[in-house]
Amino acid sequence: MTGFFDIKARKEAAAANGTPTKAALTKENTRSQPWVEKYRPKSLNDVTAQDHTITVLQRTLQSSNLPHMLFYGPPGTGKTSTVLALAKELYGPELIKSRVLELNASDERGISIVREKVKDFARMQLSQPSAAYRNQYPCPPYKIIILDEADSMTQDAQSALRRTMETYSKITRFCLICNYVTRIIDPLASRCSKFRFKSLDQGNAVKRVEEIAEKEGVKLEAGAVETLIKCSEGDLRKAITFLQSAARLVGAVGVMEKEKDENSMDVDEEDTKIVTIKTLEEIAGVIPDATIERLVRAMQPRAKGIVYKDVSKTVTDMVADGWSATQVVTQLYQTILYNDLIPDIQKNKITLVFSEVDKRLVDGSDEHITLLDLSLRISNILAGAS
Amino acid sequence: MALLVDKHRPRSLDQLTYHKDLSERLRSLAQSGDFPHLLVYGPSGAGKKTRIVATLKELYGPGVEKIKIDSRVFQTISNRKLEFNIVASVYHLEITPSDVGNYDRVVVQDLLKEVAQTQQVDQSAKQKFKVVVINEADHLTRDAQAALRRTMEKYSPNLRLILLANSTANIIAPIRSRTLLVRVPAPSEVEICEVLAKSGMKEGLAPARELEKRIAAESGRNLRRALLMFEAVHAQNEKVTDTTPIPPPDWEALISVVAQEIVAEHSPARILQVRAKLYDLLTHCIPPSTILKTLTFKLIPLVDDALKAEIVQWSAFYEHRIRMGTKVIFHLEAFVAKFMRVVEEHDMGLEMEF
Numbered sequence: 001m002t003g004f005f006d007i008k009a010r011k012e013a014a015a016a017n018g019t020p021t022k023a024a025l026t027k028e029n030t031r032s033q034p035w036v037e038k039y040r041p042k043s044l045n046d047v048t049a050q051d052h053t054i055t056v057l058q059r060t061l062q063s064s065n066l067p068h069m070l071f072y073g074p075p076g077t078g079k080t081s082t083v084l085a086l087a088k089e090l091y092g093p094e095l096i097k098s099r100v101l102e103l104n105a106s107d108e109r110g111i112s113i114v115r116e117k118v119k120d121f122a123r124m125q126l127s128q129p130s131a132a133y134r135n136q137y138p139c140p141p142y143k144i145i146i147l148d149e150a151d152s153m154t155q156d157a158q159s160a161l162r163r164t165m166e167t168y169s170k171i172t173r174f175c176l177i178c179n180y181v182t183r184i185i186d187p188l189a190s191r192c193s194k195f196r197f198k199s200l201d202q203g204n205a206v207k208r209v210e211e212i213a214e215k216e217g218v219k220l221e222a223g224a225v226e227t228l229i230k231c232s233e234g235d236l237r238k239a240i241t242f243l244q245s246a247a248r249l250v251g252a253v254g255v256m257e258k259e260k261d262e263n264s265m266d267v268d269e270e271d272t273k274i275v276t277i278k279t280l281e282e283i284a285g286v287i288p289d290a291t292i293e294r295l296v297r298a299m300q301p302r303a304k305g306i307v308y309k310d311v312s313k314t315v316t317d318m319v320a321d322g323w324s325a326t327q328v329v330t331q332l333y334q335t336i337l338y339n340d341l342i343p344d345i346q347k348n349k350i351t352l353v354f355s356e357v358d359k360r361l362v363d364g365s366d367e368h369i370t371l372l373d374l375s376l377r378i379s380n381i382l383a384g385a386s
Numbered sequence: 387m388a389l390l391v392d393k394h395r396p397r398s399l400d401q402l403t404y405h406k407d408l409s410e411r412l413r414s415l416a417q418s419g420d421f422p423h424l425l426v427y428g429p430s431g432a433g434k435k436t437r438i439v440a441t442l443k444e445l446y447g448p449g450v451e452k453i454k455i456d457s458r459v460f461q462t463i464s465n466r467k468l469e470f471n472i473v474a475s476v477y478h479l480e481i482t483p484s485d486v487g488n489y490d491r492v493v494v495q496d497l498l499k500e501v502a503q504t505q506q507v508d509q510s511a512k513q514k515f516k517v518v519v520i521n522e523a524d525h526l527t528r529d530a531q532a533a534l535r536r537t538m539e540k541y542s543p544n545l546r547l548i549l550l551a552n553s554t555a556n557i558i559a560p561i562r563s564r565t566l567l568v569r570v571p572a573p574s575e576v577e578i579c580e581v582l583a584k585s586g587m588k589e590g591l592a593p594a595r596e597l598e599k600r601i602a603a604e605s606g607r608n609l610r611r612a613l614l615m616f617e618a619v620h621a622q623n624e625k626v627t628d629t630t631p632i633p634p635p636d637w638e639a640l641i642s643v644v645a646q647e648i649v650a651e652h653s654p655a656r657i658l659q660v661r662a663k664l665y666d667l668l669t670h671c672i673p674p675s676t677i678l679k680t681l682t683f684k685l686i687p688l689v690d691d692a693l694k695a696e697i698v699q700w701s702a703f704y705e706h707r708i709r710m711g712t713k714v715i716f717h718l719e720a721f722v723a724k725f726m727r728v729v730e731e732h733d734m735g736l737e738m739e740f
Contacts, residue, residue, distance in 0.1 A: 034422070034542055036564075075560045104536040112463075152532040179560075238563035241422075245566040248418050249411055285554070285567045305691035320572040320607040322428035324554040360706045361555045366675050369682065373702035376695040 035244045036237050039212050041085045047078050048236065049204035053195045057086055061138065068165060068174045070189060072181040073197030076235030079177045082197075083146055090144075092137035095129055104148035114160040118145060122168040143172045150176040151183035158185045165191055199234035202226075209239055218247045219274045227277045231284035245283050246275045287323050292331050299375055301383035311375045315368065325367035329358060329374070342382070349381045390617045391610055394585045397451075399440045402433070403584070404577040408570065412437065415566075416444040421513070423538055424548045425523070425562065428570030431608030434550050437570060438519060446477040446512055453480075462492050472497075478517040484525035491529040498534070502541030515546050523549035524556040531558045538564050572607035575599070581609060582616050591620055596628035604632055637672050638680060645684035652726035657719060664718050674714040678705050678721060685725065693732055700724050 041047045044054055044061070053071075060066050071079040087100045101121045103113075122145065129139050147153070165174055165188075176192060178184055206225050213220055232239035281288070295318070298310035318328060333354050337347060357374045361367070396402045399409045415421055426434050442450045456472040468489055473480040479501060483490035501516055520526070526534075538547060538561075549565065551557060573581070582598045597619070605612035615632055623630050634642075644663050647656060667677050682701040686694055704721040708714050 034539070037539060037542070076563055148536065149532055152529065232563075235559075235563050241563060241566070245422055248415060248420070248422065282569075283567065285569060303691075308686075308691065308694045316606075320429055322432060322569045322571045324427065326553075326555045360702065363706060364556055364709050365702065365706045366679055367553055367555065369679055369698065369702045369705050373698050376698050380695055 034241070035212060035216065036240050039215075039240065041078070041081050043089055044082070044085050047082050047085060048208045049200050050078055050082065050197055053082065053197065056195070057082070061086075061089060066140065066142065066144075066173050068169075068192040069176070070181070070184065070192035070194045071175065071177045071197060072179065072184075072194065074199055074234065075179060076232070076237035076239075077197040077200060078236065079197050080148055083144075083175050083177065087144055087146075090138055090140060092133065092139070094133065095127075095137070095139060098127055099143045100146065101143070102146045102148065111154070111156045111160050114157045114164070118161070119164055121145060122164055122172040124171075126171060141171070144175060145172060146175045146177065148177045149179075151178035151180050155185060158188055162187050162191070200236050201234075202229060205229045205232075205234070205236055205239060208236060209243060212240060213243060216247065218243065221274055221276045224275055224277050224280055227280050228284075231280065231286055242280060242283050243275075246279050249279060249283070250275055285324060285327055287318075287327055287331055291318065291321075291323070292328075292335055295328075295332065295375060296335060299379040299382060301379065307379055308376070311379060312372060315372045315375055319368045319371065325361050325371055326358075328371060329354065329361065332374075336378070346381050350378055353377045353381070389614070390585055390589070391613045394588060394613075395436055396440060397443065399437075399444050402437065402440060403581055404573045405433075405570065408568070409437070409440075412441045412568075413444055416441055419513075421445065421515070421517075421546050423542075423546055423565040424568055425551065425554065425557065425565040426548065426568045426570060427524075427551045427554050429572045429608070430552060431605075431610040431612075432570045432572040433609060434570045435521075438548055438550065442478055442517060442519075445517070450475045450477050452476070458497075460486075460489075460492050460496055462489055468492070477513075478519060480519040480521065482521040483530060484522045488527060490527055491533050494526070494530045494533050494537075498537050498545070499541075502537065502545040505544055515542075515544055517546050517548060519548045519550065521550050524551035524553055526556075528558065531561055535560050535564070573609050575602040575607065578602040578605065578607065578609055578612050582612060585613065586616070589620075592626060594626050594628050594630070597626060597630055597632075601632060637667055637670065640667060641677065641680045642684050645681055645688065648722055648725060649685065649688045649729075652730050657722055657726075660722055661715070661719060664715060664722075668715065674708050674718060675705055678708065678718060681721075689729060690732060693728060696728055697725065700728070 044058055047054055069083075071083065073079060087096055091099050101118070103118070121143070124143070126141055126143065129137075133139070150158075161174070174192070176184065176188065181189065181194065206229055209225055209228060210220075213225075228239050228242055232242060295311075295314050298314045299307070301307070319325075336342065336350060342350075353374060357370055360370050399413050402409045424438075426438060428434050439450075453473055453475045456474055458470050458472055460468045460470055462468060466489075468486050470481075470486055470493055479497075481493070481497065483493050486493055498518060501518060505514070534547070537545075547565070549557070549561075554562060554567070579595075579598045579602050582601060583593060583595075586593055586598075598616070601612050601615050601619070605615060619630060619632055620626055622633060640663060644660055647660060647663075650656075664677070668674065678701060682697065686697060689697060700721060704717045704724070707717045707720075711717060
């Protein structure tokens with residue numbers, strides 16, 4: 001159905017222009033793609049900052065033997081990218097369809113699917129690639145089943161995998177990907193070799209973001225990259241999404257393509273389109289320092305009545321402005337913890353309050369009351385009460 | 387006759403009166419040709435939905451306004467049939483998955499995939515992708531949100547999502563990192579006044595500046611509420627002047643009665659009386675956390691300054707319990723009892739000092 005419409009559209013375009021432009025079409029496609037997809041690493045070497053994991057995987061590439069694998073780590077650290085890149089290097093574009101099965105949380109993954117679909121795929125015999133193709137890619141004699149977001153699989157479904165993994169281990173390898181390794185049942189975890197993906201450090205993330213910005217022709221204000229990395233907390237996907245959104249907002253995209261067509265670009269046009277720190281913070285939902293400052297000032301110990309009035313007014317305004325409570329909590333936490341004027345004992349007590357409030361917010365409590373409670377309790381502690 | 391809220395709802399980005407730069411940004415996104423997934427958040431009555439509808443119009447032209455309501459039946463794994471309503475135009479779909487409670491994952495998986503796997507049929511459409519608007523995204527279960535993750539990446543050529551939420555606290559991090567966050571702050575009181583004056587003028591009502599100001603202050607920066615109050619005032623009074631009283635909604639009036647009763651007497655008998663009123667509120671479908679919140683804010687001006695922080699603390703405590711527990715009346719009553727005790731203890735303490 002999809003193909004039908006596509007062909008029709010192309011034919012029409014061809015008839016109108018006289019020149020079929022397949023290249024232009026694909027170019028159009030890549031441009032409207034999210035950059036996260038566009039700059040997904042194509043090979044293992046491209047994966048940023050997971051040196052240990054990559055070295056191990058590259059060795060297995062040469063020896064053409066692969067264990068079952070379990071990738072875990074925070075979001076945006078390259079787990080899915082790594083396994084996709086690995087699959088691509090192993091099988092090449094032609095074989096990848098028949099040798100790799102990718103299932104994620106958007107697919108139904110109850111116990112019945114594990115019993116039928118996964119088992120059927122695991123059982124399937126391997127097709128033989130041609131000799132010429134085998135020279136290009138290693139094409140090891142096994143298939144890969146990728147279970148993305150495996151921590152959202154039910155316990156039963158995971159248990160159903162156990163025997164399957166062992167029985168067909170001659171022709172099938174499993175790769176489980178998850179954020180929390182604790183959600184994977186022990187029998188599964190012990191059958192896999194585990195790879196931990198650590199949060200990206202500053203240097204690597206900055207390098208990658210700058211590289212993409214350069215390729216897309218986005219001009220960044222000095223210090224903007226650092227802000228970007230700070231806002232995204234080691235999540236590279238988040239950083240790239242923010243970058244793309246910011247670029248779209250200020251209209252800084254597309255400069256590169258023009259440059260390709262015509263090398264003599266007029267410079268004054270570029271100057272107006274710069275991604276500033278402020279745009280980035282707005283997109284990331286970071287609360288301006290002034291607002292947090294105002295809250296902290298309101299919390300300073302004074303006569304009870306005034307404190308309540310000030311704090312309640314500030315909190316009401318913040319809630320009405322739509323700042324997300326979790327963001328307020330995070331930023332307030334950092335402001336207070338790095339404030340050297342507060343004695344350690346008070347900081348201890350304040351941290352306890354933060355932990356409780358965070359739990360409540362996650363449980364879905366009302367943001368207004370919870371924030372008010374947080375601020376008043378901190379103010380109480382600052383005043384020296386228990 | 388349509389309500390003022392609907393009658394004077396802005397239909398395009400130009401007609402939106404406040405947050406000009408936000409409208410401008412949405413327009414540049416809509417025109418750029420590659421529209422990202424959006425997560426729009428802000429307090430209720432701030433104009434999230436209105437903005438999104440206007441943005442859709444900017445994307446596709448007037449065609450999006452021709453909507454129809456589809457009823458679809460989904461089947462869960464346990465063979466239960468789910469009825470589900472979809473508001474759709476040729477270009478976009480609008481769903482409220484939290485309608486079906488815990489089964490929202492099934493809807494998200496089936497429906498979105500179906501939409502994502504078919505291309506835009508209309509060749510003359512401005513955009514190649516379709517838009518799915520998901521209301522109340524913060525009420526989606528974890529499972530449903532997890533199901534969204536890969537769908538958003540995999541089908542991005544055919545599908546863009548717009549999630550509407552009151553807060554981002556309940557949205558899982560992987561979704562947040564895949565969307566462009568758009569914050570819609572509530573309008574300021576001055577902006578509400580302007581809107582009220584404008585709709586008053588369109589309706590040919592006599593202007594009353596002071597009244598508008600009071601309504602704006604009373605509404606808690608919720609524009610929808612302000613407009614409804616404005617309409618109510620005009621409907622109940624023949625001639626509106628600056629001093630016309632604003633009738634509070636009857637549930638709010640009842641809660642203030644409750645607050646006064648609690649403050650007046652601290653005894654088990656009083657709790658019993660209050661219980662009847664609380665039940666009354668609950669049977670009229672006032673959400674329990676709204677009751678607790680309103681009650682707290684009504685109580686606070688009535689108590690001693692020294693107690694305010696403590697009252698808020700217990701209010702937050704029981705609000706959390708309401709979320710986690712099953713029987714809300716327990717926690718509402720517990721709050722009432724706690725309040726009485728706190729006040730009583732405070733009074734006793736004062737007496738002992740003398």
